[in-house]
Amino acid sequence: MTEAKRSVPNRPLDLRELDEPFFAHILKRLDELIGREAISYLHPSKRWEYPWALERARLSPGSSILDAGCGASIFPVYLAELGHQVTGVDLSVPARLGNLHGVHIDYVNAGLTNLPFADESFDAVFCISVIEHLGYGGIPQALAELRRVTQPGGRLMITTDYFKDANAEIWYEGEGEPFRVDWNFFDEEHLRHYLLQAPGLTLEGELDLQVDWNTVQPQMRRFHGYPYTSVGITLIRT
Ligand SMILES: C[S@@+](CC[C@H](N)C(=O)[O-])C[C@H]1O[C@@H](n2cnc3c(N)ncnc32)[C@H](O)[C@@H]1O
Numbered sequence: 001m002t003e004a005k006r007s008v009p010n011r012p013l014d015l016r017e018l019d020e021p022f023f024a025h026i027l028k029r030l031d032e033l034i035g036r037e038a039i040s041y042l043h044p045s046k047r048w049e050y051p052w053a054l055e056r057a058r059l060s061p062g063s064s065i066l067d068a069g070c071g072a073s074i075f076p077v078y079l080a081e082l083g084h085q086v087t088g089v090d091l092s093v094p095a096r097l098g099n100l101h102g103v104h105i106d107y108v109n110a111g112l113t114n115l116p117f118a119d120e121s122f123d124a125v126f127c128i129s130v131i132e133h134l135g136y137g138g139i140p141q142a143l144a145e146l147r148r149v150t151q152p153g154g155r156l157m158i159t160t161d162y163f164k165d166a167n168a169e170i171w172y173e174g175e176g177e178p179f180r181v182d183w184n185f186f187d188e189e190h191l192r193h194y195l196l197q198a199p200g201l202t203l204e205g206e207l208d209l210q211v212d213w214n215t216v217q218p219q220m221r222r223f224h225g226y227p228y229t230s231v232g233i234t235l236i237r238t
Pocket residue numbers: 046068069070071072073074075089090091092110111112113127128129130133134
């Protein structure tokens with residue numbers, strides 16, 4: 001990557017943005033929050049994804065928000081601190097996380113392909129690093145559900161791991177023995193197929209998927225050196 005991509009709203013991660021005031025301000029607070037507890041953590045990609053998503057969401061005060069596939073993320077806590085009405089949904093939710101931080105979050109145990117919420121319940125939906133875990137087959141139904149529960153005109157901020165070639169053999173290198181990764185990947189072709197053609201959801205603004213795979217940041221090398229990064233896409237519910 002040779003130049004910052006900040007002017008293009010939908011784009012791969014650029015960790016250099018973390019030093020910009022908007023990102024740095026949010027990250028300072030997120031670091032303070034996770035310093036209080038041992039549940040949440042901030043993977044390098046999340047340090048970019050949360051501020052990117054928040055900037056893209058352009059939330060009105062007191063918005064009704066769904067964090068879809070929230071896990072034990074600190075992001076819903078931060079959103080609740082800002083005064084929004086926050087719901088977190090996941091197959092397994094950290095029900096006490098809001099209390100721990102003195103904020104109210106409605107945590108709901110459910111899968112994204114069958115959400116227990118009324119139509120048009122939320123002004124905005126965040127889905128951060130989740131769709132790669134749904135299996136390709138689950139993505140259309142999950143997107144249909146996320147669309148259903150979003151207000152017309154509402155935004156859906158999606159981030160996912162982004163690879164040079166989704167058909168490559170990819171091994172995970174973390175703690176313990178390396179293993180061949182079995183979750184689904186997105187390269188440009190898969191991203192366009194699964195996200196940009198979803199019925200009733202339209203890309204907001206321009207999209208730049210160019211990545212210099214030779215200079216992807218070292219922090220992002222957890223797949224035996226296989227080049228990957230993260231990408232953020234904003235869809236509008238039509
Ligand atoms: C990589 S974690 C990301 C969690 C969180 N969004 C964050 O930023 O830290 C992926 C999450 O997706 C959730 N997930 C996977 N499949 C799901 C499904 N079908 N329905 C709901 N949540 C799912 C997992 O339980 C996990 O918490």
